[in-house]
Amino acid sequence: MMAAFGATVLVCAVGLALLRVTVAAPQRCPEITPESLATSASASADWIEIAQYPDGRYVYEYNAETDSLPDDYNVVRHAGVTMSLYQAVALGDQSRLQAADLGTAWMQANLIEHDDWVALRNPVTGRVKLGASSLMLAGLAQRRLATDDPAYDDLMRRLARFLVVMQLPDGAMLNYWNPATGEPDPTVRSRYATGEALWALAQMHRHFPGEGWDEPSWRIADYLALHRDEVEGLDFPPWPDQWAAYSLSEMADWPLEDHHIEYARAIAERFGFLIRVESQRTGGFINEPFHGRLTRAAGLGTWVEGLTSMWRLARTDERLADLEPKLAERALCGAGILASRQITFRESAAWPSPDLAAGAWFRDGITRMDDQQHALSGLALTEAILATREEAP
């Protein structure tokens, strides 16, 4: 009798232990205060400023193990980093405007003109990739929001016209424009570019509401919500697209239709799940085989961006109101994890180049500018959630 009971308890104990090191591992969400959040966001923006060259480009990648700067660059990421600085300005940190404008000046020097539009091209390869122009436009839209300065309005319209040129009848966006043929390359779509273009065009509608930018926006939103994952063969749908999340949040008061809300709920759930999984990752030889490597800041930051966007949408649209508390909780968790993994100013003293370590996130000894971009955006956007909690009685 006791032997049977003992065997039962033993089997249960082994099972529980297995669960504990796998799916039921503790979730760790480091506490984040308004002060620590602001400090972390500011430190990441500082890194971007320090890493900016006089011509407006940024250090693309820094390898701390070799203390070297690989000779590589990515125009889409340049536009994204600049956009994150404008986001910081729009969220109240005016001190970032100068660096962001310098980043814009570099992009202005590398535009290609065609018909009635302009696009940002890679000055080395000559390639014209949609995402670069989309994020440049999204950044300028954030600048317009922050400063009310109309200086770039004409440029914004010309960039937006390029985006519309790249749209397919089903609402999807093509990834490349081919300078040799003078036409978009009809064969390549991009999981990133479509959402980026939607966010840029949706912001155009905010700034210039009578100009018809909502029409291509609706078509992209429908494509993302209804067809994208299937048409583009994306595994494990919905693909966690933070650009789509930004866009849906931007379009909240248009208002969105039920299928957009259904899609928004699905990506909100995916972002939440990803943060829960990340909160179980600690690295090391026991945790890593079961939970995977720590996600780099460029990935984790996008999840926080997505969660904060969905949180704003949930506060606006009652069809998602039930998700608001959990979205806030997950965004704060993600921000806490980000802040806890950032190299602080004090820690940076032990690194070979402290200036390029402080405020950055490293994996395998390497940080890339989009690590700081997405972390900055995610952290800065989370401040609104904490502010709401501070105001609550």
Add this chain to the structure above:
Amino acid sequence: MSGLGMTILLIFAAVNPPAVLATVNRAVEERLHWKVAAIAFLAAAALLLAATFAADAFLDALQLEPETFRISAGIVMAVTGVALLLFGPFSYPVEPGWKGALLPFAFPLLASPAAFAAVLTRSADKGEPGAVLASLIVVGAVAAGVFALSGRSTPFAGPLSRLIGAVLIFRAVGLVIDGIRSV
């Protein structure tokens, strides 16, 4: 199905009444004394109610969100369901009297690991009242049913326990998916 209905179904499938009956009848030839059934009911109910009320503290102590725990609970239930589906009811020696009422009738037959998982996850997700009511209904009904049918020939119990094991797997997979598809 309502929240309470789903909780009852989940706990019912996790306890798996035909499997309990088959195990008891395999070990005991005479009909159970009503006191044995009553003691088993009280002990199992006490265990499951304790789990219900401790669910939030338990998850806090484990540093687990209810959504994440749903996945773990689903796995526990799925493993139990697969075991029942493949191998049928478990075999336990049953001592006569109150000892047998506690081990194995109350634990691990009525208050089985799968039942604990079901009660904990439903309590964390839907609140304590529903989990309490569902636990009392299911455990009470199963204890009474086993008392009534003990000592009789129950050839249906084995196949039915496998069928309910399949239902448990179905619900467990649903729980896992629900845990993954939650914020």
